[in-house]
Amino acid sequence: MLTLSEVLAAAQRIAPHIHRTPVLTSQGLDALLGKALFFKAEHLQKTGSFKARGALNTALQLPTPKGLITVSSGNHAQGVAYAARVLRVPALVVMPADASATKKAATRAYGAEVYDQGVTVENREEVVQRLAQETGYTFIHPFDDLRVMAGQGTLALELLEQAPTLEAVLVAVGGGGLISGVATAVKALRPEVEVIGVEPETANDAQQSLQAGRRVSLPKAPKTIADAVRTLAVGRHTFPVMQRYVDRILTVPDEVTLQAQRLVLERLKQVVEPTAGLALGPVLMGYPLPRRIGVVLCGGNWMP
Amino acid sequence: MLTLSEVLAAAQRIAPHIHRTPVLTSQGLDALLGKALFFKAEHLQKTGSFKARGALNTALQLPTPKGLITVSSGNHAQGVAYAARVLRVPALVVMPADASATKKAATRAYGAEVYDQGVTVENREEVVQRLAQETGYTFIHPFDDLRVMAGQGTLALELLEQAPTLEAVLVAVGGGGLISGVATAVKALRPEVEVIGVEPETANDAQQSLQAGRRVSLPKAPKTIADAVRTLAVGRHTFPVMQRYVDRILTVPDEVTLQAQRLVLERLKQVVEPTAGLALGPVLMGYPLPRRIGVVLCGGNWMP
Numbered sequence: 147m148l149t150l151s152e153v154l155a156a157a158q159r160i161a162p163h164i165h166r167t168p169v170l171t172s173q174g175l176d177a178l179l180g181k182a183l184f185f186k187a188e189h190l191q192k193t194g195s196f197k198a199r200g201a202l203n204t205a206l207q208l209p210t211p212k213g214l215i216t217v218s219s220g221n222h223a224q225g226v227a228y229a230a231r232v233l234r235v236p237a238l239v240v241m242p243a244d245a246s247a248t249k250k251a252a253t254r255a256y257g258a259e260v261y262d263q264g265v266t267v268e269n270r271e272e273v274v275q276r277l278a279q280e281t282g283y284t285f286i287h288p289f290d291d292l293r294v295m296a297g298q299g300t301l302a303l304e305l306l307e308q309a310p311t312l313e314a315v316l317v318a319v320g321g322g323g324l325i326s327g328v329a330t331a332v333k334a335l336r337p338e339v340e341v342i343g344v345e346p347e348t349a350n351d352a353q354q355s356l357q358a359g360r361r362v363s364l365p366k367a368p369k370t371i372a373d374a375v376r377t378l379a380v381g382r383h384t385f386p387v388m389q390r391y392v393d394r395i396l397t398v399p400d401e402v403t404l405q406a407q408r409l410v411l412e413r414l415k416q417v418v419e420p421t422a423g424l425a426l427g428p429v430l431m432g433y434p435l436p437r438r439i440g441v442v443l444c445g446g447n448w449m450p
Numbered sequence: 451m452l453t454l455s456e457v458l459a460a461a462q463r464i465a466p467h468i469h470r471t472p473v474l475t476s477q478g479l480d481a482l483l484g485k486a487l488f489f490k491a492e493h494l495q496k497t498g499s500f501k502a503r504g505a506l507n508t509a510l511q512l513p514t515p516k517g518l519i520t521v522s523s524g525n526h527a528q529g530v531a532y533a534a535r536v537l538r539v540p541a542l543v544v545m546p547a548d549a550s551a552t553k554k555a556a557t558r559a560y561g562a563e564v565y566d567q568g569v570t571v572e573n574r575e576e577v578v579q580r581l582a583q584e585t586g587y588t589f590i591h592p593f594d595d596l597r598v599m600a601g602q603g604t605l606a607l608e609l610l611e612q613a614p615t616l617e618a619v620l621v622a623v624g625g626g627g628l629i630s631g632v633a634t635a636v637k638a639l640r641p642e643v644e645v646i647g648v649e650p651e652t653a654n655d656a657q658q659s660l661q662a663g664r665r666v667s668l669p670k671a672p673k674t675i676a677d678a679v680r681t682l683a684v685g686r687h688t689f690p691v692m693q694r695y696v697d698r699i700l701t702v703p704d705e706v707t708l709q710a711q712r713l714v715l716e717r718l719k720q721v722v723e724p725t726a727g728l729a730l731g732p733v734l735m736g737y738p739l740p741r742r743i744g745v746v747l748c749g750g751n752w753m754p
Contacts, residue, residue, distance in 0.1 A: 168472075189719050408753075415493050415721040415750040446719040449712075450754025 189446025203297030289323025290381030299327025493750025507601030593627025594685030603631025
């Protein structure tokens with residue numbers, strides 16, 4: 147089980163290498179939506195998402211890493227590439243051969259080597275295991291690792307300081323790395339603040355899992371515009387933390403996610419990815435929510 | 451001639467109603483372009499552009515205005531609408547009938563009435579004069595007014611404080627309201643800082659005017675993606691200030707303006723309009739420039 151002290155230690159460990167991202171507000175948006183919203187701007191984080199936090203917190207605890215390896219076609223790839231650059235070791239990222247050329251290029255731009263020969267969504271876990279053995283590089287999981295979870299939780303420490311009157315926090319849920327870190331920090335420091343997960347309607351495995359009391363997997367990769375949360379199931383390590391600390395999970399259809407992303411572009415003038423819109427979705431849906439809400443803008447890796 | 455004391459007075463006058471916008475930086479962008487860039491984020495200003503400053507500074511000096519009227523299809527319309535809201539008087543904005551529905555809607559959303567019946571680019575000045583007489587509303591010029599110029603100049607006071615080591619400032623030039631205010635403040639406080647105007651290649655009337663020593667008009671409305679600087683000529687009041695204080699004017703083709711706007715979206719994660727990209731253009735063009743440069747991101751009224 148993750149504890150506050152691990153999140154606090156993570157914050158100290160990664161501080162020299164990450165941004166304390168700002169919290170953005172918009173009177174216009176608050177008036178429009180009838181809430182007081184505090185947007186934690188992780189799209190302005192190093193690498194353009196919060197993933198740099200968890201990757202770094204893990205990498206900085208490895209005794210003598212030869213290199214870092216992971217499997218990701220998104221923000222975690224860039225987080226690991228950045229962590230490797232901080233450690234001055236090589237990074238190897240396994241991506242399906244049919245992942246977009248843009249994502250491969252972006253990951254290479256952060257200094258990682260991309261391995262995609264014969265890689266499919268189905269065999270990529272095996273490929274990464276084999277390559278890890280061959281190279282001796284250390285595998286960094288995208289979410290199911292206490293060190294990764296602690297790293298992601300550091301953004302909640304900042305948010306609670308920056309917006310001390312919060313009544314709830316909205317967090318997009320994929321594998322649960324982000325929300326488990328955030329919930330651990332929030333419930334230790336401000337237990338009255340609600341921690342609310344948000345999933346696409348088509349990918350509500352975390353909601354189902356919490357209801358069932360056991361991890362439920364989606365039968366196949368979900369279709370959703372929120373590409374950062376297409377995970378099939380929450381993790382073995384993230385799930386117990388979510389069971390203990392997450393108050394509820396709400397779901398949002400893709401149309402609302404896109405509408406929310408658009409509001410952030412239009413009103414906050416911030417370029418964020420659809421999954422950042424997902425977190426704002428429940429406010430647009432009219433779910434009963436308290437007035438003062440933190441919304442994690444998880445990343446900005448999106449281009450018009 | 452505009453003086454520093456008018457800019458200082460403007461800053462005090464408008465302070466309760468405007469944002470002190472942040473200055474944004476990006477290590478990645480600096481590394482890419484080989485400069486230290488300080489972006490003054492006026493797209494995060496009230497109404498989404500610096501125009502709120504000048505409109506407010508003018509409106510707040512009117513003794514007993516019945517209402518405000520202007521002619522604009524862009525940011526100035528929203529600036530005047532906002533100023534009228536602060537004064538709690540009506541605002542009337544004259545726009546060509548064929549101006550985009552989006553712009554009309556945006557201006558109405560700020561509480562202004564839009565008048566477009568039979569209005570063309572050619573007759574709009576007459577229409578606004580006639581309506582001003584009929585309604586008794588006070589006309590606020592988009593740029594050629596010392597009060598407007600002083601208001602726009604207030605952003606330079608902030609920028610010099612926020613980035614005290616600047617060697618140059620890049621400012622897009624349309625009618626010259628922004629650059630004359632900025633240049634007045636900069637040259638009074640930090641005369642060694644270069645004030646550099648930027649125009650589209652197709653709309654270099656300010657460059658021609660400074661070379662000729664007299665105001666040169668473009669023969670017809672210029673084609674450029676930088677829609678905030680399609681003015682035919684600089685103003686009677688802005689020109690002498692520009693002659694005195696502006697160091698040089700550089701021109702940028704539209705392709706580079708778009709490339710610069712894209713860099714701001716991609717690297718700073720900020721939604722800005724093409725004219726904000728224009729100001730960054732000279733850095734991409736490889737013009738000889740000092741290392742530490744302020745770039746005014748003039749507005750964010752653009753949607754993907």
